[in-house]
Amino acid sequence: MDPRGGNPLRKDNPCAGRANSDGQLYTIEGIAAGLIMIMTAYLVVNATSVYTAGDTHISDMQLEQLGSDVLKIMDTPENVTVNSELQMILGGATVDGARFKSRFLALSNNRTQLNRDHIQFDASYTCRKQDNSTVTIPLSSSRNLTGGEHAVRVTKWVIVDKAFCDLPATKPRAVLVEVLMWRD
C-alpha cells in the first residue's frame, strides 16, 4: 500500500490524482467473507451424506469371486458319470462337514507363497420343507461367528439325489449351500 496514500480527491494530498491501493483491503475482506459463506453452506449440505473411499469394497469383490470359484470347483464332477464333491458331501448318509471344511479351506487359502491366506468361513445349507418354508442347517465352519466379521456371502445350488427336510421319500432335491467368508 502506498504509504503516502490518502484521499486522492483532496487538493492538498501529494498523491492527488494517482491511484492507490486503499480499497484492496475491503475487496479482500469481501472475497474472504464470500468464501467463508460458501464453505459454510458446503459443510452444511455435505453433513447429511455419508461418503466412502472409492477403493473400499474391492477386497470384498475379490473375496466373493474367490468363494464363488471355490464352490464352483467343488461342484464340478471329474466326469459325467460321477458326482461332484459337493454332491458327495451333501448326499452321503450323513452330511460330511469335515470334508467340506478341509477342502474349502485348502482351495480358498491357496497362495503362491508357502504360507497360507487367512480366510475363514461359516457354511450352511438350506432345504425346503413340505409347507414351503425353508430350514437352514449348519454345514461346518472354521471359526465361530462373533458378529464383528466383515463377511461376504457366496452361494451354490446343488441338486442331490437324496431326501432332505421333511419330504422323506422324495428325491432328487435342490439345496442351496451358503458360505460366509472373511479374512481374520
Add this chain to the structure above:
Amino acid sequence: MGFLISFSFFFLAIIINQSTVVGQTTAESVIEFPKNDIRDITGVITYNTTLSNDPVVNTDISVISLNRKNAIVKYSVTLPLSNETHSQAFIHYNNGVTEYNETWTSL
C-alpha cells in the same frame, strides 16, 4: 494477490481431497449385480435338464431363491421329444433390481 492465490490453492486441495470419496464405489456396484447368482441358477438348471425338470427340484429352487436370496426364479424345461435331440429351458430371474431372462437350448 497472494491472498487470492492461497485461497485458490486451498480450494483446489479440497477438490482433490473430495475426489477420492464417493457415494457408491465401483466395486460395490459389481458386488450388487447378481452375476454369480445368475450364473449359478442357469448352471444348475442347464447342467442336467432331466434333474432340473423334476417338479420337486423346480419348487425347491423357486422357494429357496425367494426365502434366502430375495429373488424370484421361475423356469421351465422342455425335454426333447422322441424325434428331437435338444432340450430347452426358459429361465426367469428377478431380484427387484436386476431382471434376467434366458432361453437356453442344449447342443
